[in-house]
Amino acid sequence: MRLSHCKVILLTLLLSTTYILGIDLYDQKANTLGTLYEAVQLPGLTYNQIEVSFSGINEGQVASLKDFVQKGAEAITAFSHGEECSKLCTQLHDNDAQTSLGKEDSAIKVHVEDEQKHSLYELELKANKKTPTTSFYVLKLHGTEDIGQLELWRQAAFKLYDKWRVSPSEYISFKGCLQGTLSVSEQEVWANTVMKNLHGEITDTYIPTDREDMVTYYGYTKDYKDFIRDHRGQKANTQISFIYNEEEDSTTCMIAFPFYNEPF
Structure with missing residues (x-):
């Protein structure tokens, strides 16, 4: 009985350690933006715009405004999480998103700003009525100095595109100015x-x-x-x-x- 009891304790500790380690590894995932940001530091240069953009095409599936609205809601939920969240976070955070729907074409545009009216991210899903089986998925993430938050959104963007079964092209840019x-x-x-x-x-x-x-x-x-x-x-x-x-x-x-x- 004592040996069995020890096995139960050992198994519990192993599962607990694996659970905690799993969250820790998620929170310490590779920081591509951080690595690039450190590399582009130059004397006297101040960066005033950092952008990560994605573009992808979904072909072979008829697009609908209802489907685009659902994907827009998924993006708002995904980008509502902050650096303090772990992979297991299910809390619904406040996210003041402005959503507009296209009338002539099947289109939806989600735009989110911070309190200073700086653009945080923009998502545009669009399909022309003449070619309803071809949809365009364009996403732009904006930041200045909060590289950690921007990297978190970047990882979330890849997961969204994967969920939408769209293979995106990624573009990262750092814009700076000096006198x-x-x-x-x-x-x-x-x-x-x-x-x-x-x-x-x-x-x-x-x-x-x-x-x-x-x-x-x-x-x-x-x-x-x-x-x-x-x-x-x-x-x-x-x-x-x-x-x-x-x-x-x-x-x-x-x-x-x-x-x-x-x-x-």
Whole structure:
């Protein structure tokens, strides 16, 4: 009887330890954004925008507004959790989401802001009536310094896309600003510093003929798994761009993974 009693105690301790360890491992999962954020720190540069965006296409399934509304509700629930929550958290947190429905097309847009009216995340699900079996899923997560919360949302986004059976492309960007201008040689030093921090290297450089003060560097690092192939067939997954604003006497720096394809 005493031996059996010991076995029960040992089994209980083992299950309890596994349970606690499971939560701990969830809370300490790989922090991709944190790693990238540390690597892109440069002297005098202040980041004022960090964005993680996803885009995916669902083909072969007829889209409906009812289905989009349900997915929008799932996103609101998923992004309501904070860093203090564990994987087992089932509490419904406050989340002031603004939802709009499209009339001409089957579409839904969910937009959430913080108390200062800064955009936190935007989800847009859309399907054209002419091609109802093709749906577009676009999600943008915004942040400034709360990298932990942004990484939590990033992980939640992957789970949502997986649940929706959509394979997304991910884009991460850090937009910063510094006073004054940088010479081309100084920009090259900064770009090489970033790639060194990322354990990678510069693979290509682009300078427009009409804008010598605007330089873009492309590089490749194994620290970020996604990549594209450039015009020479080489791997690239890092873009570092500099552009000078003469009126404000400031230089904007955009660092993106794998690239940034919007005006800034």
